[in-house]
Amino acid sequence: MHPKNTGEDALPNFKAIADREVEAILISHAHQDHIGTLPVAMRRFPGAQIFMTEATAEVGSVLLHNSVNVMTRQREEIGEMSYPLFTHREIDRATERWRWCPMRQRISIAGERAAQREKDTLTFEFFDAGHVLGSTGVMLRGEGQTVFYTGDVNFDDQTIMQAAVFPEGEIDVLILECTRGDHAKSEGWTRANEERRLAEALAANFERDACVLIPVFALGKTQEILAMLHKFRRQRLLPEFPIYIGGLSSKFTDIYDRRSHTTRRQLPRLKLMREVAPFILNDETVRSAAVRGGRVHVLSSGMMIPRTLSNVFARRMIENPQHSIFFVGYANPESPAGLLQEAGQGGELALDPDKPPQRIRCNIEQFQFSAHATRESLVDFAKKISPKKVLLVHGDPPAVEWMRTTLSRELSRSEVIVPTPGVEVEL
Numbered sequence: 538m539h540p541k542n543t544g545e546d547a548l549p550n551f552k553a554i555a556d557r558e559v560e561a562i563l564i565s566h567a568h569q570d571h572i573g574t575l576p577v578a579m580r581r582f583p584g585a586q587i588f589m590t591e592a593t594a595e596v597g598s599v600l601l602h603n604s605v606n607v608m609t610r611q612r613e614e615i616g617e618m619s620y621p622l623f624t625h626r627e628i629d630r631a632t633e634r635w636r637w638c639p640m641r642q643r644i645s646i647a648g649e650r651a652a653q654r655e656k657d658t659l660t661f662e663f664f665d666a667g668h669v670l671g672s673t674g675v676m677l678r679g680e681g682q683t684v685f686y687t688g689d690v691n692f693d694d695q696t697i698m699q700a701a702v703f704p705e706g707e708i709d710v711l712i713l714e715c716t717r718g719d720h721a722k723s724e725g726w727t728r729a730n731e732e733r734r735l736a737e738a739l740a741a742n743f744e745r746d747a748c749v750l751i752p753v754f755a756l757g758k759t760q761e762i763l764a765m766l767h768k769f770r771r772q773r774l775l776p777e778f779p780i781y782i783g784g785l786s787s788k789f790t791d792i793y794d795r796r797s798h799t800t801r802r803q804l805p806r807l808k809l810m811r812e813v814a815p816f817i818l819n820d821e822t823v824r825s826a827a828v829r830g831g832r833v834h835v836l837s838s839g840m841m842i843p844r845t846l847s848n849v850f851a852r853r854m855i856e857n858p859q860h861s862i863f864f865v866g867y868a869n870p871e872s873p874a875g876l877l878q879e880a881g882q883g884g885e886l887a888l889d890p891d892k893p894p895q896r897i898r899c900n901i902e903q904f905q906f907s908a909h910a911t912r913e914s915l916v917d918f919a920k921k922i923s924p925k926k927v928l929l930v931h932g933d934p935p936a937v938e939w940m941r942t943t944l945s946r947e948l949s950r951s952e953v954i955v956p957t958p959g960v961e962v963e964l
């Protein structure tokens with residue numbers, strides 16, 4: 538699902554494959570942009586088998602049901618008459634057809650376990666992508682050729698997630714995400730240093746009785762930030778303080794907790810809901826919850842899309858110089874979160890285009906805790922693999938352009954392709 542477009546414009550370009558028989562759909566992970574229109578795809582390609590990890594299935598089901606509620610509301614609010622694109626019942630029927638696959642197992646497109654040696658059957662294999670719970674990269678093998686799709690990947694450890702474990706053997710075609718292609722890794726950045734900087738910033742804000750908002754994705758970043766806050770409290774870097782998250786985030790956090798012993802991760806014994814014990818806000822209570830010093834609000838959406846918790850809460854605090862907003866990950870430059878960072882303190886912005894603009898007086902600070910690989914590590918991976926062809930996907934134009942230029946220079950024997958949506962590429 539396109540993160541910015543709405544209605545039919547948010548659907549993938551199905552037209553390009555409309556007259557094909559689709560045998561299988563492989564889901565890399567359960568972020569909205571990767572799974573958000575799966576029920577529509579299943580309706581259009583009823584013969585397709587659907588494969589994903591068990592964790593992705595659990596998260597994805599929650600996400601899609603939530604999405605129906607959001608779309609039903611948007612039908613009224615923005616007059617998008619194609620919404621909801623699917624119903625709760627349709628999701629229930631769809632999820633019954635999802636096939637759960639373990640990591641590191643070759644499976645045929647028909648859904649059978651495949652022998653390592655079988656050369657002719659088309660098979661896939663999921664590899665841990667280290668991005669969010671259940672996330673994978675996908676290896677396709679057939680006719681003696683291999684295609685590897687990274688999905689969204691992180692090659693570094695996060696606070697909960699562990700770094701990706703990707704294949705290093707022969708790959709003919711590499712489909713590479715480029716999210717951070719336009720961000721140079723800053724000198725001396727380490728996650729440990731950045732965690733310390735966040736703890737110090739929070740302490741300084743508590744000192745002057747500030748309320749802090751951290752906009753986050755409900756899946757992934759919420760749990761990473763909660764785990765960091767837990768560490769800060771336990772290390773006595775910070776005192777006890779109230780933490781608030783949204784209802785959807787709490788459901789995903791429950792899944793992280795339930796699966797803490799069965800997934801590859803750090804801090805496996807940490808049960809976030811019990812030990813961090815966040816208070817839970819919903820669409821209504823976020824409008825009246827006190828904007829009070831010493832509280833931390835870890836609210837979605839990460840891009841501060843209008844009417845989401847982070848957007849509604851931010852509008853209540855940005856005119857007050859006492860309070861602070863901390864950004865901790867990627868935001869599309871045209872999203873409200875991107876525009877807010879661009880405008881900065883002293884600027885003016887309508888966080889919700891339907892509401893009047895506001896003067897930004899609160900503090901704005903940035904921290905780097907991306908769940909995506911640095912561009913340097915993406916280039917290193919591509920060099921290690923040295924594929925015949927590299928396809929660059931999942932990046933804003935400047936990000937893709939930096940990756941294209943760099944890889945064309947560093948990988949002189951690879952063909953670097955920036956695919957045009959809807960146009961077939963010969964692999």
Ligand SMILES: [Zn+2]
Binds near residue numbers: 566568668689
């Ligand atoms: Zn993702």
Ligand SMILES: [Zn+2]
Binds near residue numbers: 931
């Ligand atoms: Zn993505």
